Amino acid sequence: MSSRPTSQFTGFAAAWSIVFVWSFWLIVSRVANGSGLTVYDLAAMRYGLASLVAVPLCLYFKPWRGLRLMQIAVLSFILGPVYILCVFTGFQFAPAAHGGIFMNGILPLISIIFGVILFRANPSLRQLFGAGLILVSAIVLAWDGSGTSAQGAWIGDLLFVTGAVFFAVYMILSERWQLTAMQIIFCGTVVNAVLYLPVWALWLPSGLADAPMGPLLLQAVYQGFVPNLIGLLFIAHASRSIGTANTSSILAAVPGGGGILGALILGESLSWISILAIVLLTIGLLVSVRRRQPPPV
Template sequence: MSSSPSSQFTGYAAAWTIVFVWSFWLIVSRVANDSGLTIYDLAAMRYGLASLVALPLCLYYKPWRGLRLFQIAVLSFILGPVYILCVFTGFHFAPAAHGGIFMNGVLPLISITFALLLFQAKPSLRQVMGAALILLSAIVLAWDGSVTSEPDAWVGDLLFVIGAMFFAIYVILSERWQLSAMQIIFCGTVVNAVLYLPIWALWLPSGLADAPMGPLLLQAVYQGFVPNLIGLLLIAHASRSIGTANTSSILAAVPGGGGLLGALILGESLSWISISAIALLTLGLLISVRRRQPPPV
């Protein structure tokens, strides 16, 4: 079933909005290292603060009624602490630009691979060529980052790739299961808050009490409400409206945005090799995810 023109318009608008939002999220997450907060605090904000808004809505709409227990478990795990702690840890090792490159830039490549492995969906020649360029650019960026910026940047890059794997599965399931906004909020926020917050409060290290007020408020607003509420809703709507491939392609514009903001705001350097690799990555994305319109029936 094809989407209506209005649905496609809002789907593209949602995807491009999250590009801008996500580029700033990369910067905010990177500067969290200097706030005194631990990665466990950031995860607690992500689930705990968002659940303050989500819980009343979920109690009213009861989104669990349309989900099987298996779906709740899978979706909650994919959007849960393992995923986000990998990402936050990655920012301790690698620049903000690498977060965009290795989380968003490789999404089409990972989506193609998962579609082949899980659903036997064979990629086209165009997708294979684009995926090869994406892989090549990612290798160049990882090498350049380890040589010119931080020697342990490859550790962060690997953690970002793991995060991208989690997120690619989420995007695929959003389309295949046709998940509603409230179902995503319930699994991604409320369920994880119930499971994670007691563990964080009782056993995990925290710098919450000693964090300066300014950085604390910045992280609370951006980590607490942007990814788990605004971000997930926009991604889900885009995936349902314009498809996984188109959504992944637009989200993959984040590497350029993250690199530019990292250079402008954080003073992170981009060598000519990194700039060239980002250009190559963009070319690979344009090749791999561009879809032809289906013929009329």
């Protein structure tokens, strides 16, 4: 009986921790444009460096034993190069704040849509109202930022939305399949490293040899270890503990963090309209989050 409140507490703690981790990840990914590294290098760091830790763990725990081949294929694709290259390429066109808006801000709405289409879920009026506020604030943030961003910012926004769809599916599968930490590490890191690294080494353009040491180390540490070994595990735990709806709603706070850090660190604009939109987004977030009900027995 006492384990459920504890599980919900750790689930909420994991989700809010990711808000802070991802807010900084938006900045790190944005500054990668000036490092000389290609998006293919960043993806190689994400899978290759994380595998240095993941491979020994997977050889010991053998997480593939609890997965069907179809599950391995689907989860590996969802967390694979198509997803991450869309995200990294998006930062070449749009500001860091847009990454938070369109990858995290619309997650509650995407989760509701998937829930209705795939599982015939009936969202409450409170969820719909909160998701509506989040969507409106995301549109306002994107419109306000378009005045100072590059003309191709809409391309980055579309790529971020694509990434959000991929990630929403990942969160749904984490909850539905009750994936363990090692299963996520195996599919999200090891399988993709085996498939992607040879392609990157043989055929894809790279700026690794010419990148300055400082930016190279920053990207290696953050891209290589934080998203795959920390981010995915925390998200999976939160999705299992407090549900996909709550997790995606909490992650909607990332645009606020990303916008503030983008203004402070990168000098990206954050007008009073953007500030009001972030406040509106936060209200929508708080409205959307609800206590997860125990499953029927």
